[in-house]
Amino acid sequence: MGEYIPPSAFYTFxxxxxxPISLIEPILSSIGGDHTEIKKIVQYSNxxxxxxxxxxxxxxxxxxxxLTSIDWKExxxxxxxxxxxxxxxxxxxxxxxxxxxxxxxxxxTIEKDEEVLFHELLIKLTNGLSPxxxxxxxxxxxxxxxxxxxxxxxEEVQLLLNSxxxxxxxxxxxxxxxxxxxxxxxxxxxxxxxxxxxxxxxxMRRHR
Numbered sequence: 336m337g338e339y340i341p342p343s344a345f346y347t348f349x350x351x352x353x354x355p356i357s358l359i360e361p362i363l364s365s366i367g368g369d370h371t372e373i374k375k376i377v378q379y380s381n382x383x384x385x386x387x388x389x390x391x392x393x394x395x396x397x398x399x400x401x402l403t404s405i406d407w408k409e410x411x412x413x414x415x416x417x418x419x420x421x422x423x424x425x426x427x428x429x430x431x432x433x434x435x436x437x438x439x440x441x442x443x444t445i446e447k448d449e450e451v452l453f454h455e456l457l458i459k460l461t462n463g464l465s466p467x468x469x470x471x472x473x474x475x476x477x478x479x480x481x482x483x484x485x486x487x488x489x490e491e492v493q494l495l496l497n498s499x500x501x502x503x504x505x506x507x508x509x510x511x512x513x514x515x516x517x518x519x520x521x522x523x524x525x526x527x528x529x530x531x532x533x534x535x536x537x538x539m540r541r542h543r
Contacts, residue, residue, distance in 0.1 A: 343434030344541045345427050346484075348526050350414050351536040352406040353377070354488050355464070359471060362399045365392045377403045381411035397477035400464075404486070406535050417537065422525035429519060430512060436519040437461040437539070443510045450503035456495040460485045460539050482541040492530045492537060499524060 353376060361372035370386040377383045380402045386392055392399060406414045416423065429436035437457055446453050462468055463485030464475040475483050487495060498504075499520060506516045530537045 343428060343432065344543050346429075346435060346437075347427060347540050347542065348417055348423070349538045349540065350406040350417055350530060350533060351404040351486060351538045353404045354536065355400055355404050355474070355486055355538075358400060358403050359474070362396060362403065365399065366394075366396065367391060373399075373403060379407040379409055379411050380405070384411075395477040395481075396471075396473035397464075397475060397481045397483050400474050400483060401481065401538075401540075404536075404538060406533070417526045417529040417533075422522040426519060426522040426526070429515070431515075435461060435541075436523070439512070440516055440519050440523075443507045443516050445505050445507060447503045447505065450498065450501070452494055453498040453501075453504050456487060456491055456498065458485075459491070460487050460495075460537070480543060482543070484539040484541055486536055486538045488536040489530065489534050492527050492535075496524065496527050496531060499527075 358373070358376065361376060364371075365373040365383075365386065368389050368391045370383075370388055370392070373383060374386070382394070382402050394402065408414060426436045428434045429439055431439050437460055441454060441457050441461070444453070459468070461484050464483045465485075466472045466475070468485075469475075477483075510516060526537065
């Protein structure tokens with residue numbers, strides 16, 4: 336029998352209301368038992384609303400970041416996904432070793448001299464919450480397999496859409512999957528346009 340090859344990770348893109356950078360200090364305070372600031376910021380998360388003042392949060396850093404950044408429905412309901420169709424599924428598990436379509440775009444595109452945002456924003460989306468980029472430990476991985484990769488604010492969603500459409504980048508000739516970059520960008524664009532219409536940001540997660 337052949338060696339078992341586990342499936343690649345699956346990636347999702349969630350709508351977010353709050354910029355994770357603005358949540359770092361309130362989350363650290365909440366983990367220590369002071370939930371005043373985080374409750375001012377987060378309106379519809381039942382888990383956050385149920386935190387008891389003076390008692391440490393039972394959630395780790397990354398779980399807290401997820402709970403406080405997501406664009407929950409009024410009353411704490413599950414947020415509406417950015418896409419219910421092909422885009423979410425196709426970009427969720429890309430046919431590369433890692434399954435990460437954003438990493439694939441970064442690997443096989445070249446920015447032209449005047450372009451400065453295309454790769455920068457893609458890196459933030461797929462790696463912005465790593466300790467190296469965020470400058471804080473523990474916000475990328477948590478209990479029960481929580482893996483947060485990166486994010487874009489609503490303003491950055493708009494900037495990336497403009498950059499994608501500017502033509503100030505090109506696809507490398509040695510692309511390993513024929514049409515892979517354009518296919519990935521098409522589905523990413525669908526998600527970004529949905530986020531732009533909702534005036535929200537986007538959070539990238541990995542599921543193994």
